[in-house]
Amino acid sequence: MDYNTIKTVFKEYIHPLDSKVIQKMIDHAQIDRYVKKLDVLTFTNLFIYAQLQGLPSLGRISEKVKRKKSIQRLVGIEDISKSQLSRKLGAIPSEIFQVMMHHLVQKLHQALGPQKADKALEKIHLIDSSTISMCLSQYEWADFRDTKSGVKLHTSIHFCDGVSYPNGVIVTPARPADETQLDSLIVADKNTLHVFDRGYFNFEKFDTYCAEGIHFVTRIKTNTVVHVIEELPVNPCSPIIREAIVKIGKIKYPLRLVETQDNEGNNISIVCNDAKRSAQEIGDLYRTRWQIELFFKWVKQHLVLTKLYGQSENAVYNQIYIAMITFCLTLLLNHQLGYKGTLLEMLNWISDFCSVKLTTFISEIFKEPDRSSNGRRKLQHQRIFEETLAQYESGDVYHLDDLTYDPII
Structure with missing residues (x-):
């Protein structure tokens, strides 16, 4: 530089x-x-x-x-x-600004890709959306409830080694369902695993992705019809409760069903069309989906997104990009x-x-801190107790009669 x-x-x-x-x-x-x-x-x-x-x-x-x-x-x-x-x-x-953003995303790929190439999560894309709520009377073009308007940030992010950055961002009014933008966020790379939630659940899309070799992990809905083809053995020492080969709904291709628990102890059922990764790895990868929620939280808190500069659709989209x-x-x-x-x-x-x-x-x-002190000394209670006990057991107890106050100890 x-x-x-x-x-x-x-x-x-x-x-x-x-x-x-x-x-x-x-x-x-x-x-x-x-x-x-x-x-x-x-x-x-x-x-x-x-x-x-x-x-x-x-x-x-x-x-x-x-x-x-x-x-x-x-x-x-x-x-x-x-x-x-x-x-x-x-x-x-x-x-114009969407093109600028994608130009920078490519630079992030070039800068971070080689550095993170040996990391397991390099090929993981997390997909989700976040809504920015707006006043209905001022943004009628984006109405999605009786009393609210809003826009959605349909986003795909790379997450690797604690670093998150967008791979794609599509801004739409909040009313269309999440699944309408899924195809635009999918990467046509057979070495990439896409992780998304139930908002993107669509049998026809899943069939297409299986046919094209696009890998995905998602959570099934509670009312999804599951046809079990084969139950698979599960290590009792692992956090995996169940693993099976299944067909769901009207989908033609078989999928892996992995049942595990979330961080709060609730059972979750995950389907995946990746045969290489272990069931435990699939469960762990689905948990990384929450990194995209942290991404949304960060940009909303630290960038100007919730206070909008203009009322037109173009003005709102430009500010977000x-x-x-x-x-x-x-x-x-x-x-x-x-x-x-x-x-x-x-x-x-x-x-x-x-x-x-x-x-x-x-x-x-990169300036070194000015403070030369080692800071407040930590009290070594356990060490002092053990030394005192050893002295007492050996008969060396005369020092216990000393009433001198030592402020350091």
Whole structure:
């Protein structure tokens, strides 16, 4: 990496976006044909900065640009009104930011793939959706209940060695069922195992995946009809309660049925079309599905997703994709610098040091702590007791009459 002293943290942070490549795409679509001030790249930089700072509204973004010269230098614009931001947010096609996000996902594959290649979970894709609720009166285009509107983030993530990052994100109104987006999140790779919950349960899709050699693990519904072909032996020392070869519903292909317990002791029934992995491994892999819930929790808590900047469908989608872009950029810089702290700590570092020279930033995050003390001493109660008992048993008891107070002990 080029540690140029004039390079700021923000400039290095957004570097993976490859502005020249994106500009060619923008020029081809003629999106900025008549734009004089707020082009797509400047808009993208500004809203990535807003995500980093957690700015909750377009008004706050506009105020920050007006008041701080450092921000003007970072994003390349001196003054912008709330109404201009609103119009641009709703005017840019969301496909532009979706392409940017997938471009960064490919960079994450290139950066993390070789490093994690020897890990067992490298070929695991976790699939699920999360709903962002909205006010019905302001977002009628996304109604899904009598009193609520909302959008869904249909997401596939890689999970390996404690690191989660999106492989695909599709944003839709909340009303369509989860299974409608399953085909778009499936990877046509016979070495990949897809793990998803009962919301994606569909017999026709399962038959298709079995025919095409696409592996999956999912939980069956309580009312699913199960036809047992063969019961398989189970190790009584393992957490697996039952294993069998079955057919479910109208599906033509046989599946493996694995019954185990969740972390709360409740029985769960899992079906899988992967014959290589053991039953215990299948149960363990299904438990990793909760990592995608942690991913959703992280992005909702630490990025601007629940406070929406605009009311139109395009504005909402653009904000969500820019949030995902921010997540990917943070993970890429974290990996690039080899930072060993949490991803939230890295996000906070970047937020606080956006306009600082990159060399200063690196020296700060890797600076040794100033404290030279070993900290508060731990009391060794068991050792003191054993030593005192040994002295007593040997007859060495005169020291017990000493009433001197030792504050260290």
